[in-house]
Amino acid sequence: MSRRTTTAPTSGRRRATFAAGLATAAAAALVLTGCSAGSNSGGSSAGGDVTGTITLQTWALTPKFTGYLKGVIAAFEKKHPGTTVKLVDQPGDGYSDKVLSQASSNTLPDVVNLPPDIALPLAKRGILEDVSKADSSLRSTYTAGSVDAYDYKETKGGVYGYPWYLNTDVDFWNKSMLDQCGLDSSKPPATTQQLFAQAKTMHEHCPNDYLMSRKPTLSDFTLAGVKVLNSDGTKFTFATKKAASLIDQYATAYQNGYMPSSVLNSDYLGNSTLFTQGKVAWTTGGASSLSDFETNNPSLKNDVVVSPALDTPPLYVQGLSVSQKSKHLATANAFAQFMTNAANQKAFAKLVNIFPSTKSSQSDPFFSKDDGTENGKARVLANTALKTAKNLTPVEANDSMTTFLDQQIALAMKGQTTSMKALQTAQTKMNTLLTNG
Template identity: 70%
Template sequence: MLPTPTSPSRRLPGLSGRRPALVVAAVAAASALVLSGCSGGAGGGAGSDVDGPVDGTITVQTWSLTPTYTDYLDGVAAAFEEANPGTEVKLVDQPGDGYAEKVLSQASSGTLPDVINLPPDIALPLAKRGFLYDISQADDALDDTYVSGALDAYEYNGVDGVYGYPWYLNTDVNYWNAARMDACGLDSTAVPADTDELFTQAATMHEACPDDYLMSRKPGLSDFSLAGAQVVSDDGSEFVFADDDASADLIDRYAEAYQEGYLPPSVLTSEYLGNSTLFTQAKVAWTTGGASSLSDFVTNNPSLDGEVVVSPALDTPPLYVQGLSVSAKSKELATATAFAAFMTNEENQAAFGHIVNVFPSTTASASDPYFSEDDGTVDGKARALAFESLKTAENLSPVEANSAMTQFLDQQIALAMKGDVTAQEALDTAQQKMNQLLANG
């Protein structure tokens, strides 16, 4: 899918630019019921021989890509069929809403397509229960073909193997309302480069303009990672962020900023619209977004045209990944694996990246000037900055954390920021609950 995660703002599904956390609370509770007892263990047994002939019919499932990208998908399928006589590729596309539940249902009912568009978090429970094929068994050139961070996203703690071909990538860049900054004691030509500067400039802006805000979000798991805390144990069996003082220190810092008035009051209420929406409404002067976000901001608020500057993500850029996984139960395993590799090769990824504001995951794409060169526009600068950032981007939010877990953590952080509980109490409560959910499914 042209999905695009959100963390404060994660990007990748849905070509609109944002993918909300996809494994919703219902899935967190249902996955154990739907999938337990239905599999043959991590890695799974293949439905056919991966070394067999590349022929026969396969079904390939994408996520929220049609009708916008039907021509591209049809073209890739036709090229594969032409290169491999005797093959037939049937393309199906699922809508964005309820995709995780749909995939879990397909797995439990034995109707999982041969090739499935999956982000790492949805692929994880399937890989653990043997529904996905370990592609490292069939392809020894993975490390040379794909950038390491993207490939790492499909390698899971406690599960041997690689469970997805990286397809397309994204990351965050920063967007700043230059007019608001310059009017409130800041210099839009010297925007914050790290979290420390962000807090400093937020205080300066509040002092000059008490009713204006630079910051407008709570911290989350990715922020714990950026602060240097270990979020998940090495074997992926439990969350450990509450055991690190860096996590409590970070929440205390946000709590102080909130209580000093550096963040809008709505951040801790049900009326909070998200920092991207507040930025679009020109109510805050900073947000994060993908390389194509500026056009959305300006479309929804034309007054922002010419008033926005862009800079690299603070600290370590986040890495957002989409990929193609192969069903371990496929009756045409050789063909399914060959197609997934074909669709994610350099040529096809580059073509996709040129029509969609996402980035290819192949190492060979580093030399493509379309992605790397600033064309002088803000959009072009954002694209070049994002592409450069991918060289150092990291998977900051653990795939073990689904939205039920992060929602509970968010609630506890809100309590701490309001002063109802201490930061450590909030973290301990959240960690205990999240580990219960993790153990249950």
Template identity: 40%
Template sequence: MKIRSTLAVGLTAATVLALTACTGGGGTPDAGGSGPIDTSGELSGSIQFQTWSLKNEKFTPYFEALIKAFEKEHPKVKVDWIDQPGDGYQDKILSQANSNTLPDVLNLPPDIAFPLVKAGKLLDLAKADPELKTVYNEGGWEAYSKFSGVEGTYGLPWYLGSDESWWNLEQLQPYGVTEADLPTTTDGWLDLAKKVAQESNGKVQLVSSMPGLDTFVAADIPIMKDDGTFVFNTPEAVEIVQKYADAYKAGAMPPESLTGSYGGNAEMYLQGKVAYSTGGSGFAGDLRTKAPTLLEHTVATQRPGTPPLFVQGVNVSADSKNKAAALAFAEFVTNEKNQVDFAKIAVGFAPGTAAGAEDVVKAVESSVDPAQAKAMKVMFDALPKAKSTPFQWTGAMTDYLNQQMALAIRGDATAKDTLDKIVKYANDNRIDK
């Protein structure tokens, strides 16, 4: 089961505008709601529920039991479950929206949800049920509440993921670094990387990838204004990029990490070429399979600074003919009990509710690798403060950032000029304008 990161998909402005034009949306839509929706009375009728590549031998029994339980509670409601394949999901969603055939309840990450929100095709769930906010993970709730130019919340956090830090203590031990000494901030990590590189003559490297937007999120640097304008070319961001350049000059960073042929920091870590990597809790399984002796000397900690958040949500169509049943089912799918049961199967993911993570760890720790169980706890403990990268940040922006950042880290451009160029490119190519 893949982590469907909110960083993964970027929608073009043309696609957004085409959907808005076809559906009559635009401006700040009243996304399907004029006020609270009462789900406390008797519910009836049929609703359609659409998932994203989850109808298979692993998850089908869960969903069949979930639907059966809901229909038992509401015997006059019939839930029709449909599933779409992973490839082309975004195109399928846009096609459904354009043809007014969106399912009543569906699964959308924030980036794919955005054009539907702008076109008024999704229900404002904060307005439909004002008591929902406190039930869910704060960062997950915020990910569906930060659509520039639109008020409201358009998804219930369903299952969450994050990255953590992985450290090779065997490589660090000769330089006086123990688990208790591992840094908890971006600055501390870069300072340690430079120190260890200098003392080891570049043999031990702790920086194995270029700074990305998540680096600035982790450092609590403001990324965007409320209107969607990117603003992360701040003095604090300049200082971080310069620290990367200084670490590179000190030998703390492999030269290939600045090239297009770079295989990634996780692969470098598995090969023993770097002493630090980022990765989800499932990285423990990769270590067990590919580098079991390395696992013995590896510890996982929370990412320095603010951890990243990958979020999937459950959404309700604003055009649903049965909003009460649809909202009730969306809340049922994402309540704590059902999210915990789902996360027990989707091992490595956390429930999108504010509580329940401890229950997941207790349920799976006896059946997974001990290192993964420990890593899951580290990740789950970090989730209450985790933040997602803005959905407006696209793959093309990442490519441009990497090109420019390589120049800055090599010393061929200043950190300030580099960040100014990246921010200008991002604002010139915004998908929400």
């Protein structure tokens, strides 16, 4: 699973952390309820009989998540007599390396839980099945963004994973801090440029309080209209005047004291933690983050307002990919479709505060109706955002790349190099890493 939790968007590693933390949360919720999934059909499958034994590999979901998984498996086996689904679960740490090792040794399971970035190198090597061949209704069943996440530039067509579940960010604001520092908590920033303007106002009224507490990332370049990657996914192209101008704007805000000095330190806690501590007035997070904030700092109860993510909401995706070398390809495709159908996804999402990737689920009252609470509002905002959410950070950008970029941006914000030089240095390094695989 992908592990995007409620941390601030200060690092490209949010794509990886979404699954790990979510797996734990999902597991805990489901073991308490004893819930099993529904038994609706998953749709058509590739040619061949749906029979035989296949293996499903999940990511850090057992033992806590065993009940849900076995429920889905039992329902599928009942619907398709003569099928058997074996469950294998891998630890959270080192999952990507494990998957690549399995692929290299021809031991990749039939159906594998993969986020788009881990699926990419396997798709490029022809190891994963193009599931759009197995399911002609793929794009009418799942949201556009979730399908596009597995439709890679490098493969020039094809979709290499069934979208399983989604998440996105909403914005959380400390009501008291905004109202006491010259701002209106009923009108929080809606764009990055409004954020800069209101950060300046807050500093003028409350010099020791902060609205902003983050550096820009690749996703911010995308939001600013910078073409981060070329059309065939082979070269990063973000070292532009527009990206440099954005870094300069962040650098000016930092040097003028609009954000904590710790933002550029190695021991930076992240804006989610600083928000929880009441040290900054804004953070991003998943729809269920408010409960965590209030649990960790009860003084925030009834003092947090939520709003949509700035500019374009980010999209975080998890999916199920199918091994092209499966001995029972039709069965593997049918099971992946079944596990990601609307009924099974809704059952999962309602228990663990994530969102289905199936279009039909978005109108479900649980996700679309505001219950009058800030938690309910956050859930509805996130559900609405997912209709237009986009993957703002290319899957080609791995942790090594984004870490190096982050370091260069920090140097520019400290004034130790120019923004353009930082971008050029990072782009050169990242393209070398991209070329070397």
